Amino acid sequence: xxxxxxxxxxxxxxxxxxxxxxxxxxxxxxxxxxxxxxxxxxxxxxxxxxxxxxxxxxxxxxxxxxxxxxxxxxxxxxxxxxxxxxxxxxxxxxxxxxxxxxxxxxxxxxxxxxxxxxxxxxxxxxxxxxxxxxxxxxxxxxxxxxxxxxxxxxxxxxxxxxxxxxxxxxxxxxxxxxxxxxxxxxxxxxxxxxxxxxxxxxxxxxxxxxxxxxxxxxxxxxxxxxxxxxxxxxxxxxxxxxxxxxxxxxxxxxxxxxxxxxxxxxxxxxxxxxxxxxxxxxxxxxxxxxxxxxxxxxxxxxxxxxxxxxxxxxxxxxxxxxxxxxxxxxxxxxxxxxxxxxxxxxxxxxxxxxxxxxxxxxxxxxxxxxxxxxxxxxxxxxxxxxxxxxxxxxxxxxxxxxxxxxxxxxxxxxxxxxxxxxxxxxxxxxxxxxxxxxxxxxxxxxxxxxxxxxxxxxxxxxxxxxxxxxxxxxxxxxxxx
Amino acid sequence: xxxxxxxxxxxxxxxxxxxxxxxxxxxxxxxxxxxxxxxxxxxxxxxxxxxxxxxxxxxxxxxxxxxxxxxxxxxxxxxxxxxxxxxxxxxxxxxxxxxxxxxxxxxxxxxxxxxxxxxxxxxxxxxxxxxxxxxxxxxxxxxxxxxxxxxxxxxxxxxxxxxxxxxxxxxxxxxxxxxxxxxxxxxxxxxxxxxxxxxxxxxxxxxxxxxxxxxxxxxxxxxxxxxxxxxxxxxxxxxxxxxxxxxxxxxxx
Numbered sequence: 001x002x003x004x005x006x007x008x009x010x011x012x013x014x015x016x017x018x019x020x021x022x023x024x025x026x027x028x029x030x031x032x033x034x035x036x037x038x039x040x041x042x043x044x045x046x047x048x049x050x051x052x053x054x055x056x057x058x059x060x061x062x063x064x065x066x067x068x069x070x071x072x073x074x075x076x077x078x079x080x081x082x083x084x085x086x087x088x089x090x091x092x093x094x095x096x097x098x099x100x101x102x103x104x105x106x107x108x109x110x111x112x113x114x115x116x117x118x119x120x121x122x123x124x125x126x127x128x129x130x131x132x133x134x135x136x137x138x139x140x141x142x143x144x145x146x147x148x149x150x151x152x153x154x155x156x157x158x159x160x161x162x163x164x165x166x167x168x169x170x171x172x173x174x175x176x177x178x179x180x181x182x183x184x185x186x187x188x189x190x191x192x193x194x195x196x197x198x199x200x201x202x203x204x205x206x207x208x209x210x211x212x213x214x215x216x217x218x219x220x221x222x223x224x225x226x227x228x229x230x231x232x233x234x235x236x237x238x239x240x241x242x243x244x245x246x247x248x249x250x251x252x253x254x255x256x257x258x259x260x261x262x263x264x265x266x267x268x269x270x271x272x273x274x275x276x277x278x279x280x281x282x283x284x285x286x287x288x289x290x291x292x293x294x295x296x297x298x299x300x301x302x303x304x305x306x307x308x309x310x311x312x313x314x315x316x317x318x319x320x321x322x323x324x325x326x327x328x329x330x331x332x333x334x335x336x337x338x339x340x341x342x343x344x345x346x347x348x349x350x351x352x353x354x355x356x357x358x359x360x361x362x363x364x365x366x367x368x369x370x371x372x373x374x375x376x377x378x379x380x381x382x383x384x385x386x387x388x389x390x391x392x393x394x395x396x397x398x399x400x401x402x403x404x405x406x407x408x409x410x411x412x413x414x415x416x417x418x419x420x421x422x423x424x425x426x427x428x429x430x431x432x433x434x435x436x437x438x439x440x441x442x443x444x445x446x447x448x449x450x451x452x453x454x455x456x457x458x459x460x461x462x463x464x465x466x467x468x469x470x471x472x473x474x475x476x477x478x479x480x481x
Numbered sequence: 482x483x484x485x486x487x488x489x490x491x492x493x494x495x496x497x498x499x500x501x502x503x504x505x506x507x508x509x510x511x512x513x514x515x516x517x518x519x520x521x522x523x524x525x526x527x528x529x530x531x532x533x534x535x536x537x538x539x540x541x542x543x544x545x546x547x548x549x550x551x552x553x554x555x556x557x558x559x560x561x562x563x564x565x566x567x568x569x570x571x572x573x574x575x576x577x578x579x580x581x582x583x584x585x586x587x588x589x590x591x592x593x594x595x596x597x598x599x600x601x602x603x604x605x606x607x608x609x610x611x612x613x614x615x616x617x618x619x620x621x622x623x624x625x626x627x628x629x630x631x632x633x634x635x636x637x638x639x640x641x642x643x644x645x646x647x648x649x650x651x652x653x654x655x656x657x658x659x660x661x662x663x664x665x666x667x668x669x670x671x672x673x674x675x676x677x678x679x680x681x682x683x684x685x686x687x688x689x690x691x692x693x694x695x696x697x698x699x700x701x702x703x704x705x706x707x708x709x710x711x712x713x714x715x716x717x718x719x720x721x722x723x724x725x726x727x728x729x730x731x732x733x734x
Contacts, residue, residue, distance in 0.1 A: 428534065429571045433625075436531050436567075437585040437641065438559040438592075447584065451575025451624065 028087040031216065033080050035059065038186050041086050045155050048162060058175035058185030065179045072371040072403060073311045073340040075284060078249060083218045085187045140204065149233075150195040151206050154222050157193030164195055168226055172255035172292045172319070180251040181288045184220045188253065191221035196231040196262075205461050207236040218249040225255070227262035229295065234265040234461055239272050239308070247275075247310060252287045260295030260322065265303070267460055269468055272308035274475070279338025279367075282310025289316035290346075293325035293354075301328040302345070303459045305468040307475035310339060315373065317346030320354035320382075327356040330456040332468075334475050335368025335400065344374040344391075344405075349382040349415075358389040361453050364400035365476055371403040380411040387416070393423040394452050396445075396476070446473040482547055484509050484649055484680040485530075491540035492522075492529040498539065499525045501705030507649070510677040514691055514716060515684045517702035518724045523684045524568060526702070527653040530682075531565040532558050545649065559585075560592040562648030566638035566655050573625040578637070579607065581625050582644050589645060610643040614670045632663035639670040650674070651682045656690040668693030688720035701727055 029040055038059050042052040067078075144151050150161060157165050175185035192208045210221060227233050239250075250272060256264050266289075275282025285308075291300035302316040312335075318327025329345040347356035362370040370393065378385045393402035404421055426448060434444035450457070450469055457465050485507040492500040499522045507513055517523050529536045530543065532555030543550040550558060573581070586606075587597040598606070607621065614636050626634050635655055642650055652671070656664055671681065671694050683694055691699075691713065699715040700707045701724070709715070709727050719727075 427571065430573050432533060432555065433567065433571045433573070434581075434585075435554070435556040436559050436565055437581070437645070438556055438588040439585055440554075440556045440588070443584070443588070444556075447576055447581065448573060451573055454575040 026087050028084050028217065031082055031084045033083070033085060033187070037085055041187055041189070044086060044088075045158070047158055050166065051158060054169070054175075055186050055188075058182050059187075061175060062179070062182035062186055065182055067179050071313060072342045072369070072373075072405075073313060075247070075311055075340075078247075078284070080183075082216070083249060084216055085218060085220070086189060087217045144202070144204075144206075147200055147203070148197040149200060149202055150193065152193055154188075154191040154193045154224065157224075161193070161195070164226070165193065165224065168224055168255065168257055169222075170255075172257060172290045173253050173288050178288060180286045181253055184222060184251050184253045184288070187218075188220045188222035191223035191252070191254075192225075192235075192237075193223070194225040194233060194235060196227045196233045198228045199230040200228075201231065202233040205234050205236055207238065210237065210239040216246065216248075218251065220250075221252045223252070223254045225257070225264055225266070227256075227258045227264045227298075229259045230261045231259075232263045234267070236267040236269070236461060236464055238269045238464075238467075247282055247284050249284045249286065250309075252289075254287070254289040254316075256289075256291035256300055258291065258293050258295060258298035258300050258325075261297050262295060263299045263301075264291065265301045265461075266291070266316075267464060268302075268304040268306070269460075269464060269471060270304065270306045270308050270312070271471055271475075273310075274308045274339050275310040275337065277337050279310070282339070283308065285309035285312045285314065287314040289314060291316070291318045291327065293318055293320050293322050293327060295325070296322040296351075297324040297326075298322050299326040299328075301330070301459065303330045303456065304332070305456070305460070305471065306331070306333040306341065306343065307471050309341075312339075312341040312343050315344050315346050315375075317348065317375070318356065319348045319350060320356065320385075321350045322354075323351040324353045325351060326354070328459075329356075329358045329360070330459040331359070332361045332363070332453045332456045332472065333370060333372075334363040334472065335365070335370045336475055337366040337368065339366075340369045340371075342371040342373060344372045346375040347377070347387060348375075349378045349385040349387070352381070352383040353385075354382060355386045356388075358387070358391070359455050360389075360391040361456055362391070362393045362402055363396065363449060363452070363476070364393065364402050365396035366400060368400045369403070370401065371405065373405045373407075375407040375409070376417060377407075377409040378412050378415045378417070382412050383414050385412065385415045385417075387418065389417075389419045391421045392452070393421075394449065395423065395425045442473070442477070445476065449473075449476060483507065483544075484511075484546060485550075485682075486544040487530075487541070488543070489541040490526075490529070490543060491538065492525055493537050493539050494525060494535055499705055500529065502541070503702075503706055505682075505700065505707065507680045507682065509648070509680050510675075511698065512675065512681040512683060512694065512696045514696040514699045514713075515682060515702055515707075516686065516688075516699060516716065516719060519686070521702040522705050523686075523702050524653055527565060527568075527651045527682070527684050530558075530651055531555060531563060556588075559647075560589045563651070564642050564645055564647035564649070565651045565653060566635070566642060568653040568655075568657060570626050570629075570634045570638055572627045572629075574627055576625050577621075578623055578625050579603075579621040582607075582641060585641075586644055606644065610640065613673055614640050614643065614666060616640045631658040632660065635659055635663065635667055636670070639667050643670060643674060646674075648678065649680050649682070651684070653684050654686065655683070656685055656687065664690065665693060688716045691716045703727060 038055050173181050175182045196202050258264050272283035293300055300318050306312050320327050327347050333341045333343050335341050360372050364370040372391045376387045430448050431444045460468055487505040490500050490503040515523050538551055583603045696713050699711050701709040
């Protein structure tokens with residue numbers, strides 16, 4: 001009879017099932033980055049002059065910036081000239097119906113289980129599908145438009161609602177914010193744009209699926225979501241990419257703005273190719289996400305399940321400007337094999353009576369290195385601010401690592417800040433107990449890990465909680481040892 | 482067919498041999514008590530039979546319903562019908578007790594080609610079985626053993642047993658740490674499950690439990706082997722005289 005260790009080693013590793021490549025005719029611009037490339041991207045998207053200028057300003061600043069070095073993740077230097085900054089499947093012009101989508105691209109999304117037809121499984125979810133640099137389809141647009149809700153690709157929003165884009169673009173993450181935000185501002189490809197008018201509760205989940213396909217390209221999406229007074233919207237993004245030996249860069253920027261009494265719920269299920277068992281290949285996921293709780297009693301919730309990427313580096317945060325505003329961050333980040341993560345959140349309390357909640361669950365397995373980095377900043381005028389932070393790490397095996405860097409900057413004496421942290425190893429006793437009750441090794445680990453992540457999974461939109469759970473179990477396969 | 486055939490079992494833990502050639506034969510319908518002084522290997526036997534990874538079988542054979550038990554992984558043994566009530570039940574945070582049991586029960590049903598129970602059917606089964614052990618709804622909703630008192634943990638073990646309906650139930654010092662009331666509840670739960678198709682191995686240090694769960698056979702473990710066997714009166718004799726008188730005798734079975 002084999003011991004636990006032997007059984008674990010024999011567990012077949014399931015292939016990253018999204019690792020396939022779609023053979024579709026793509027238009028990819030030459031590699032390299034200079035002002036001409038920026039102009040080319042802008043021209044391909046038929047952008048107005050003001051937006052080109054905006055890109056160029058960011059690009060010129062980027063040229064003067066130095067890449068940060070404080071992060072707790074290691075990677076070979078990125079050659080920014082060795083990346084193609086735009087790639088789009090050729091058949092796309094303006095898509096009025098799904099029939100105009102390249103059949104290969106459609107097949108891709110079918111294979112990924114993402115329905116582009118409105119009647120399909122996710123009947124209550126509107127989908128914007130982004131393949132490489134372009135949005136290829138957005139469902140339920142008309143129905144939503146009837147309520148005054150704008151849900152379309154960012155590129156289209158630039159064409160149809162330039163005044164809104166101009167008003168809010170860069171208002172939460174200016175191009176000066178950091179190195180990758182500047183890069184993104186110069187070369188961003190596509191993403192989603194959402195505007196929910198006053199008093200409207202968006203009747204369905206809005207979601208975007210990002211699929212990187214072309215080789216040697218980077219993906220730089222830009223998403224902007226605005227919730228006007230008293231409105232509500234729940235948005236989900238999902239991401240996958242083919243298996244490749246080379247690393248690919250994904251440097252996105254997401255900006256959220258919530259007005260008085262508005263609520264934005266932003267959920268992410270990230271499953272970018274994580275690299276193989278030896279740590280070769282995989283996506284570099286360097287993202288800047290920030291929500292501005294501009295209005296009084298506004299609320300922004302970030303929920304993320306990060307299981308993929310060779311390197312995950314992001315701190316979705318909230319600026320709690322409006323009095324009584326609320327910011328929340330719920331995260332499960334897993335690192336297996338040779339994955340690395342340096343992730344967490346920034347909660348910046350500016351207004352009065354603001355509240356923030358942080359629940360971070362890090363799971364490390366294999367040789368994974370998982371770092372939580374969180375900032376809670378309470379400004380000097382932020383009276384009666386409240387923060388609760390809980391960061392828990394679970395270690396599976398003895399070759400992985402968990403690190404925690406909490407930063408608390410408190411400048412107002414009426415603040416109440418609580419921080420709890422725990423680190424535990426997945427108990428052999430717990431696994432044996434589950435097995436003695438008839439659950440096999442895999443199911444036992446999944447059950448224990450799900451229990452560990454429960455508080456976070458509870459925050460996910462129902463339709464995606466099941467997907468997240470499954471993803472978690474796949475990402476941890478072969479991990480106990 | 483016999484339920485369990487243990488022949489010349491040798492088990493080591495952390496490199497040290499604890500069971501040194503143990504023989505045991507259990508038929509369906511029987512309740513066997515395993516008693517013995519501390520360190521004699523009682524719990525080792527229970528854990529080795531259930532397949533605990535820290536215990537290495539270094540020799541001998543165990544047949545469960547004629548099948549090679551030692552060749553099976555612990556979860557396979559469980560699905561085949563071997564249950565162990567843990568001496569120290571572990572807590573599993575965030576995992577709902579009821580959901581956990583439903584998953585376990587369905588894993589077993591799947592193993593035998595039976596359809597899985599849905600939530601409604603499962604809850605009905607739970608209603609039936611929870612009454613006897615006074616398992617209230619809060620114990621169902623809480624995470625497995627989390628925040629449970631010692632008595633609640635032991636009752637939860639028997640509750641699990643009642644739901645999973647094993648063929649062979651091994652109780653590993655189920656009475657340790659229990660007051661009389663809890664003990665009686667646990668015993669009632671066990672007795673309710675006695676049947677001609679089911680066998681019990683009750684590992685205990687004290688005679689007290691055996692007043693409530695009356696055994697058919699009592700075996701005394703000493704020095705890694707069963708050195709004496711008898712009927713239920715043997716337990717009373719041990720209670721009166723202690724274990725010392727047995728070792729020099731070393732009378733076989």
